[in-house]
Amino acid sequence: MKAKFILFISLFLFALGVSAQTKNISGVVTDNLGEVLIGVNVTYEQGKGAVTGMNGEYHLQLKPGEYDLHVSYVGFESQQKHITVEDKNLFVNFSLKPVTLSEVEVVGDVARTRETPIAFSNVSPLQIEEQLASQDIPLILNATPGVYATQSGGGDGDARISIRGFNQRNVAVMLDGIPVNDMENGWVYWSNWFGLDMVMRYTQVQRGLGASKLAIPSVGGTINIATKGIDNERGLSLKQEVGNNGFLRTSVGLTTGRMANGWGVTFAGSYKRGNGWVDQTWTEGWFYFLRVDKEFKKHTLSFTAMGAPQKHGQRSHMKHISTYDTKYALDAGMSQQTIDSLQQNGIPTNMGLRYNPNWGYLSRISITETDTIYPGPKASSTANNFYHKPLFSLRDFWTVNDRLYISNILYLSLGTGGGRGFSTTPEYDTTNWQQDLQTSYNTNINVVPPYFNKTKQSTNIMRNAMNNHFWLGLLSTFDYTVNQSVSISGGLDLRTYKGEHFREVYDLFGGNYYLDNGNQNEDNDTTKKYVGDIIGYHNDAMVRWGGLFAQVKYQKGSLTTFVNLTSSLSAYKRIDYFLPYATDGSVNETDWKYLPGFTVKGGANYNLNESMNVFMNIGYISKAQRFNNVFDRNNEQFRDIKNERVRAVELGYSFVKPRLTLNINTYFTSWLNKPADRAMRIDIDGVFYSVNINNMNARHMGIEFEFAYRITKNLTLESLLSLGDWKWTSADTAFVYDDNGQLIQKRPFDAKGLYVGDAAQFQNRESLRWEIIRGLYVNGVFTWFGKHYAEFNPLDYNHDLNPWAFDENGKPRQSWKIPNYYVVDFHTGYSWYVKKVGFHIRASVINLLDGRFITDAQNNDQYLGGKSFDAASAGVYMGLGRRFNLSLRINF
Numbered sequence: 044m045k046a047k048f049i050l051f052i053s054l055f056l057f058a059l060g061v062s063a064q065t066k067n068i069s070g071v072v073t074d075n076l077g078e079v080l081i082g083v084n085v086t087y088e089q090g091k092g093a094v095t096g097m098n099g100e101y102h103l104q105l106k107p108g109e110y111d112l113h114v115s116y117v118g119f120e121s122q123q124k125h126i127t128v129e130d131k132n133l134f135v136n137f138s139l140k141p142v143t144l145s146e147v148e149v150v151g152d153v154a155r156t157r158e159t160p161i162a163f164s165n166v167s168p169l170q171i172e173e174q175l176a177s178q179d180i181p182l183i184l185n186a187t188p189g190v191y192a193t194q195s196g197g198g199d200g201d202a203r204i205s206i207r208g209f210n211q212r213n214v215a216v217m218l219d220g221i222p223v224n225d226m227e228n229g230w231v232y233w234s235n236w237f238g239l240d241m242v243m244r245y246t247q248v249q250r251g252l253g254a255s256k257l258a259i260p261s262v263g264g265t266i267n268i269a270t271k272g273i274d275n276e277r278g279l280s281l282k283q284e285v286g287n288n289g290f291l292r293t294s295v296g297l298t299t300g301r302m303a304n305g306w307g308v309t310f311a312g313s314y315k316r317g318n319g320w321v322d323q324t325w326t327e328g329w330f331y332f333l334r335v336d337k338e339f340k341k342h343t344l345s346f347t348a349m350g351a352p353q354k355h356g357q358r359s360h361m362k363h364i365s366t367y368d369t370k371y372a373l374d375a376g377m378s379q380q381t382i383d384s385l386q387q388n389g390i391p392t393n394m395g396l397r398y399n400p401n402w403g404y405l406s407r408i409s410i411t412e413t414d415t416i417y418p419g420p421k422a423s424s425t426a427n428n429f430y431h432k433p434l435f436s437l438r439d440f441w442t443v444n445d446r447l448y449i450s451n452i453l454y455l456s457l458g459t460g461g462g463r464g465f466s467t468t469p470e471y472d473t474t475n476w477q478q479d480l481q482t483s484y485n486t487n488i489n490v491v492p493p494y495f496n497k498t499k500q501s502t503n504i505m506r507n508a509m510n511n512h513f514w515l516g517l518l519s520t521f522d523y524t525v526n527q528s529v530s531i532s533g534g535l536d537l538r539t540y541k542g543e544h545f546r547e548v549y550d551l552f553g554g555n556y557y558l559d560n561g562n563q564n565e566d567n568d569t570t571k572k573y574v575g576d577i578i579g580y581h582n583d584a585m586v587r588w589g590g591l592f593a594q595v596k597y598q599k600g601s602l603t604t605f606v607n608l609t610s611s612l613s614a615y616k617r618i619d620y621f622l623p624y625a626t627d628g629s630v631n632e633t634d635w636k637y638l639p640g641f642t643v644k645g646g647a648n649y650n651l652n653e654s655m656n657v658f659m660n661i662g663y664i665s666k667a668q669r670f671n672n673v674f675d676r677n678n679e680q681f682r683d684i685k686n687e688r689v690r691a692v693e694l695g696y697s698f699v700k701p702r703l704t705l706n707i708n709t710y711f712t713s714w715l716n717k718p719a720d721r722a723m724r725i726d727i728d729g730v731f732y733s734v735n736i737n738n739m740n741a742r743h744m745g746i747e748f749e750f751a752y753r754i755t756k757n758l759t760l761e762s763l764l765s766l767g768d769w770k771w772t773s774a775d776t777a778f779v780y781d782d783n784g785q786l787i788q789k790r791p792f793d794a795k796g797l798y799v800g801d802a803a804q805f806q807n808r809e810s811l812r813w814e815i816i817r818g819l820y821v822n823g824v825f826t827w828f829g830k831h832y833a834e835f836n837p838l839d840y841n842h843d844l845n846p847w848a849f850d851e852n853g854k855p856r857q858s859w860k861i862p863n864y865y866v867v868d869f870h871t872g873y874s875w876y877v878k879k880v881g882f883h884i885r886a887s888v889i890n891l892l893d894g895r896f897i898t899d900a901q902n903n904d905q906y907l908g909g910k911s912f913d914a915a916s917a918g919v920y921m922g923l924g925r926r927f928n929l930s931l932r933i934n935f
Contacts, residue, residue, distance in 0.1 A: 066128050068103040069756065070135040070701060071095075072114060079169075080139065081276065083116045114139065134701035134753060152220070152255040153247060153267065158603050159254050160646030160658035162695055162708040162747065164188065166246040173822065173870050175240055176887035176928035177284055177292055177315070178202075179233045181211075184266070185826055186810070187248045188708070188747035188765040191802040193898040196358035196920055197321035197399075198428070199328075200234020205802035206250055207710065208743050208769040209263025212669075215255065216266045219347070221436060221454050222259055226514060226540040226586045227670040235432040235458075237351045238330025241282075241296045241311040244269045250747070251693050251710055252644050252662040256520070257536055258590045258609035262664065262689050262714065271298055272345065273307030273336035279935040286928045290317030294330075305338035320923045321358050323402040323424045328353030343440040350433035356424040358399040359464075361901055361918030368921070369393045371895050375862050376914035391476040396895065396921045401426035403469065403478035407553070408488060415490070425469070425478055425505075430460030446524040456514040463549060466557075467503050488553035501554030506578065511543040528599040536590035536611075546579035548572050562621045584670050585616040587635075601650040609642040613667040617674040633678050638667035640686060646693075656697050664689040672718045685738070688715040706749040714741045739837065740773035741799055757814040767804035767830070771797045771837075790844075792837045793855050800835050800858050800902065803828035822870040829863035833900035833917050839910065847910065856912045864896030864922070881934035886927070893925040 072083045072095050079099025086092030087110045093101040107128050112135060115121045119139040126135060138156070154163040164187040175183050179202035181192035192204040204211050212229035215222060218239075224231055246268050249255075253265035277300035284292040294313040301307050313330040332349040365372035365382045369392050372382060386392055404420035436454040443449060469478040483503040489496040520534035548557055556571045559578040572578050590611040597604045615636045622631040644662030651657065666687040674680055691712040698705040717739045745767035752760045774793035798804070805828065812822040835858040840848045849855055872885035897919045903910045904918030 065104040065106050066130075067132040067756070068105050068112075068126070068128065068135060069132070070101060070137065071099045072101065072116075072137045072139065073099060074119070074139055080116055080119075083114060083137075083139075085137075086113045086115075087111065132756070134756075136701050152217075152253070152257075152265075153245075153269075154249055154254045156699070157650050157656045157697065158598070158648055160603065160605070160648040160660050160695070161249055161254050162188075162251060162693060162706070162710070163247055163249040163254075164749065166248065168243055168245070171240050171243060171246065172883075172932075173820075173872060173885060174824070174868070174887065176870075176889060176926075177286055177290065178889070180236065180239065180246075181233060184246075184248055185806075186761075186763075186808060186824075187250075188749055188763045188806065189250050189264070189745070189767070190248065191806065191828065191831075193920070194923055195899055196324075196360075197319070197923055198324045198357040199317070199319060199326035199355045200232070200237060200353065200428070201355075201357060202233050204231075204266075206248070206263035207712070207745065208767060208799050208802050208804065210801060213262040214264050214266060215253065215257075215259040215261040216268070217255065217259075218268050218434070219270055219436070220450075220452065220518065220520075221434070221516070222257065223434075223456075224259075226512075226538065226588070227542050227584050229669055232430065232432075234328075234353055234355065234428065235351055235430060237315070237328050237353060238294070238311065238313040238332070239268065239270070241294050241313055241330070242270045242309060242332050242334075244271045244275065250708070251712070252642075252660065252664070252691055256532060256534070256592045256594050256607055256609070257518075258592060258611040258640065258642050262666075262691075262712070270332070270334065270347070271309050272334055273301050273309075273338065273343070275309070276300055280932055282930060282932040284928060284930040286317065287926045288318040288320055290928075291315065301338070307334075307336040307338075309334040309336075319356060320397065320926055322397050322399040323422060324356045324358060324399065325424070326353070326355040328355070341442045345436075345438045345440070347436045347438075348433065350431055352431035354427060354429035356399075356402070357426040357428055357462075358401055358920070359426040360400055360906070361899070361904060361920055362398075362400065363390060363392075363907060364897070364914055364917065364919050364921075365392045366390065366394055367396050367398055367919075368895060372914065375897070378915070381915045389473065391471075394476060396924055398476075400471070400476070400478065401464075403472065403480040404475075405480040405484060407484070408490060410488070410490075420481070423480060425463075425465055425480070427463040428460075429463065430458065432456060432458040432460075448522045450518075450520045452516075452518040454516050454518070456512070456516075458510070458512040458514075460511070461507050461509040463505060463507050465503055466506050469503065484553045487551065496554075499553070499555040501551045501557045504548055504552050504554075504557050505550035507547045507549045509543070509545050509547060512540060514538065514540045528597055530596045530598075531594065532596070533591070533593035536588070536592065538586075538588040540584075540586040540588075542584040542586070544584065545577045545581040548574050548576050548578060550574070563623050564621070579621075580676070581620040582676075583618040583620075585614075585618065585635075586670060587614040588612070601656075602647065603649075604645070604647040606645040607642070611640045611667070613638045613640065615670050615673050617670075617678050619676075619678050622678060631678055633674060633680065636673055636680060636684075638673070638684070638686065640665050640667045644691075654699055656699075658695045658697075659693065661692045662690075664691075668718060685716050687717060689713070690715075702753040704749075704751040707746070708749075709746045710744060712743040714743070717741050738773065738775040739771065739794065741769065742772050743767065743769040743799070745769075745804070759812045761808075761810040761812075763806070763808045765806040769799035769802075769804055771795060771799060790841060792840045793842065793849075794837045794840055795855070797835070797840075797855055797857060798830075798832045800832040801899075803831035805829035805831075805863075818874040820870075820872055824868040824870070825865060826868070827863070827865040831861040831863070832858045833861060833902035834858070835902040836905070839903055845910070848912070858902040859900065859913050859917050861897050861900050861919075864894065866894060866896075866922070867891045879935070881932075883930075883932040883934070885930045885932070889926045889928075890922070890924060894922070895924075896922045898922045 072080045083095040085101045093103055095101045105128050109127050112124050114137045122137055181202045181204035184190045185192050189207045195201045195203050206214050211231045216231045249265040253261040255265055275298050278298050280296045282294040292315040296311040299308045311332040316327045318325050330351045334347045336345045364375055402424045405423045406420040409416040434456050438452040441449045469483050472479040487501045489499050516538040518536055522532040524530045558570050559572050560570050561579040592609040594607040618632040642664045646660030648658040693710040695708040748764040750762040771794040774795050776789050776791045807827040809825045814820045840855045869888045869891045874883045899920040901918040903916045907918050909916030
């Protein structure tokens with residue numbers, strides 16, 4: 044017995060000694076897009092090593108000494124790293140390059156670490172899975188420097204995003220290499236892209252001019268999204284989500300990967316519904332995605348169809364701060380006297396953060412021959428959005444040989460839908476401060492004494508503002524490797540677009556007909572309108588686009604450089620069916636207006652050693668004006684149309700170690716002749732006129748820090764800091780035209796020195812993720828925004844008309860500065876596997892501390908009155924309160 048005990052102790056001490064002598068060598072193996080690779084061989088001697096698991100991680104136990112780690116995987120270049128094992132555990136990560144270029148790299152213009160000379164951040168599918176929590180996609184991008192994304196009024200899909208102070212009209216959004224910014228105004232409507240998180244392969248945010256070869260509006264940056272396809276692992280996933288305010292979402296995803304016969308199929312579907320955190324911002328939507336790939340010989344042929352038919356309620360009107368919360372209003376700078384004055388003038392106060400003025404109660408009366416039936420009132424939203432924008436693409440990726448790749452993409456986008464609201468905004472019911480829908484309805488149906496409306500003419504109706512479109516495009520790209528150091532690429536970008544805009548009668552609201560004389564070609568006898576009839580306006584926007592692009596890339600040793608040239612020609616035409624016909628009886632239409640543009644940009648990256656690299660890029664853009672800055676609603680062309688001009692330079696430094704990553708970027712962007720986002724409306728002697736403001740210049744400069752540190756094997760800290768200094772630098776004159784396009788007034792303005800509004804210039808984010816045990820994690824996120832100025836109207840800054848807009852020294856007064864704020868989010872989850880079936884439970888609490896803050900503001904809001912450049916005259920959207928999301932995902 045004693046001998047057995049001694050043997051046991053000896054074996055235990057031997058094992059303990061061996062354990063003490065070995066160190067843990069671990070890391071993650073990914074492809075060059077940041078996607079983890081499963082089943083990769085990591086060896087240090089012939090036949091000895093490990094294989095990466097489901098999360099791309101490997102683990103080795105090695106004694107002190109020197110080793111060469113070899114990594115190999117089918118379809119990727121092998122990689123080797125020399126390591127020295129001493130008295131500490133080591134983290135050694137690998138990023139593998141494919142043997143041949145993929146379609147994503149040729150078409151998607153993906154930036155690579157230590158190679159592409161731009162500032163960029165990758166948002167991994169895992170991060171999206173853990174932190175998105177069924178929010179709109181832009182909101183998770185607040186995890187990247189220089190980004191400011193909000194939910195605007197709070198409606199599902201109504202998010203907006205700015206990068207480095209440039210709103211999303213000037214941020215290019217690319218989906219599988221296809222541009223999706225609106226062809227007329229450059230906007231991106233995120234409600235059309237619900238469900239993409241189910242099929243995302245990667246998301247990359249490129250700041251500044253970006254790496255895209257196309258002539259796209261990437262002044263602030265580029266958001267690159269790629270979807271899964273034949274290159275991804277086979278799998279089936281089912282997901283159920285539950286959230287606050289009755290939110291439910293059910294999703295399914297299937298990827299076959301590369302099958303033996305060269306086929307691959309990816310499918311995803313999703314359905315959601317909910318009541319919305321803000322009152323009456325209900326939502327309902329579907330998402331579908333189908334991608335079929337076929338490899339034959341040297342070609343990969345792909346067909347993709349996706350869409351997200353949806354409808355949701357909105358909060359479309361900003362309000363005084365005190366309308367939501369009087370205590371917060373006082374803290375933000377409103378005086379008690381101002382709040383009392385608003386109350387005395389019939390302005391609601393302290394309605395709560397969920398308050399939405401865009402709804403009311405309605406009881407639809409049923410009248411029979413013998414009785415009038417009054418059912419109970421029901422809540423009815425008066426600001427709705429409904430849209431379906433299917434996107435189809437057919438692409439051929441041709442590997443001609445190991446040096447030449449050619450990609451051709453034919454795509455089609457068909458948009459149908461718009462917004463719904465009243466022809467005249469109803470008055471408010473002072474008992475609940477919601478819109479009084481019943482009075483309008485009762486007047487139309489003629490049940491209100493003295494019963495004057497015998498014919499039941501509708502004086503107020505629900506109408507749809509339709510914005511349909513047809514968009515066809517061809518994108519042809521080649522990439523040719525001249526030698527080991529030089530490669531050239533280029534191609535053709537062709538698009539044709541037709542946007543159809545009109546209003547139609549949706550609901551006569553109890554009446555029999557509605558009178559409308561918007562069509563100037565109709566007789567008075569034909570002005571009676573019924574459900575489905577077009578009213579108000581009816582016009583088409585025609586856009587044609589042609590672009591050529593070319594790029595030369597040089598890479599040798601530690602140096603990578605590139606030069607990119609693009610040219611484009613934009614053509615615009617407007618057709619109006621309601622303006623008077625021409626003398627020959629034809630429809631009123633403009634001639635085509637052609638506007639050329641071009642881009643020149645280049646950059647260089649130099650790897651100082653295995654850990655450090657520096658880069659620089661510089662560029663110049665001459666960008667054609669948007670459609671809305673070329674033609675007005677009377678088919679008159681704006682005078683003196685000038686291209687926007689952008690000059691940009693950027694410097695960067697990166698330090699990368701297995702446990703530590705540090706990125707520092709600084710940028711300077713000068714935007715000349717920056718137009719207003721839309722023609723502004725001003726009141727002159729009781730008449731409103733549209734004003735287009737040209738010749739406004741702005742300067743955006745700043746510095747960005749991005750830091751990640753793996754404190755231990757299971758504990759990771761991520762941090763970012765963005766400090767911007769964005770100012771207007773010009774004073775000029777706006778020209779005011781009457782409805783006939785005639786110049787009636789000049790309005791000088793002076794915005795020099797004013798801070799750019801509508802986005803926070805300071806940003807800080809801290810994230811700490813702890814994997815307590817294998818599969819169980821908690822993640823706390825702190826996000827802070829500061830130096831945020833309200834959006835303003837440059838016409839307020841007029842020395843003659845508005846002397847109060849300037850200080851005693853004649854300098855323009857700054858727009859109101861929104862109070863700084865922070866948000867704390869919490870995420871947790873647990874994953875486990877039963878054989879090859881994975882179970883993933885996740886929970887998220889957004890705005891954990893239920894903080895109160897302002898996300899969007901308009902200085903001196905013309906719809907609220909007042910021009911005091913402070914909290915009293917600002918119209919605002921408040922941020923959403925605490926929300927939660929729970930999900931269960933099963934992977935097969």
